Amino acid sequence: MVNNAAEAYKRQQIMTATPEALTLMLYNGCLKFIDEGIQGVKEKQWEAANNSLQKAQSIISEFRITLDMDYEISHQLMPLYNYTYDRLVEGNIKSDVAMLEEAKGIIKELRDAWAQAMKKARKEKGTQGVQNGSYVG
Template identity: 35%
Template sequence: MATYAASSPTAQYKQQSILTAPPGRLVVMLYDGCLRFLFQAAYAMREGDKTNSQDRMRRAEAIIDELTVTLDHERGGEVAARLQGIYAFCRRHLIEASLERNPAKIEEVSELLTELRDAWAEIADAPRPTA
């Protein structure tokens, strides 16, 4: 069985932090990655770099898809349903941004996801009640 070996101490640290992160922190990491790709996509779009813009958009969309499929509608109820609607809006907006070559639409999605990311970070960092 082949195993993945991180090539540098930094990569090893990053891999370990992902493997040991609690679920709330993993969600924050997903948002961070998505926001990074959206920033890069908007920058590439402004620079006329269609290839990099499309690549970064695909990566951001893949993260939004992951956030969508991991929603727990049974436990999350109305919150999960609302998040699903927000993620669907983000995907549609990114498709429009791509078709129109409009980086401002990417930034609108980034602003919305930044608010969600910050809320998740607050939740993830909140002290847990002891039983």
Template identity: 35%
Template sequence: MAMQNPYQTYQQNSVATSSPQELTLMLYNGCLKFIRMAAIAMKKNNVEGKHTNIMKAQNILEELRATLNMDMELAKSMDSLYEFMIGQLVSANINNNIETLQEVEELAEEFRNTWKEAMEQK
């Protein structure tokens, strides 16, 4: 019987036992991680690494969009911002533009920090 990676087990348990608010924070953190990894890959001319990490960040933003409650006005604004960020990631990927990638990183970081603050106030 093969042993499971302890880090992978920890991650799975962490996700399974987290609140929806904590899961959202994890998504933001993951998005930032993949954007930063894409930037590193871009600087090293690692096309595959850049593309893979940008796609992971896009998938996270799509997941965040899917969880929005569109009955709320704020959700409609967030949906537009997520859509914009996804478009910018596509553009950064196609044009190999690190500045565009960094703009998306700044937005994602701002969202993450705001979400974290809101969690701490509860």
């Protein structure tokens, strides 16, 4: 019963999240799966490691597919996503924790930058949203 409530809560969070919040959730999920993959490799739990790392790869694939190439930043992100994806694949094949850690570091930096951008955008929206004493959303 508790598990069903937790799942319903998680599902509700996803269904009501903004695109920006969903992106942050995906970055966090990717990091979680990479951590699980690293743990699996260290414990020689090959199947569990592979499953987790494939989930992380799927998230990165989603990032690549959804990049809007009309923006300059997308042309900078694509090679990072490609490189990170390749590190995950190779690290998975070779059971190389260093490669997986490298991929994790890149995703962590991107996640942190995304979180900062969200915070800045909220702050700017908050200060721009108030004009002449009334809120303009």
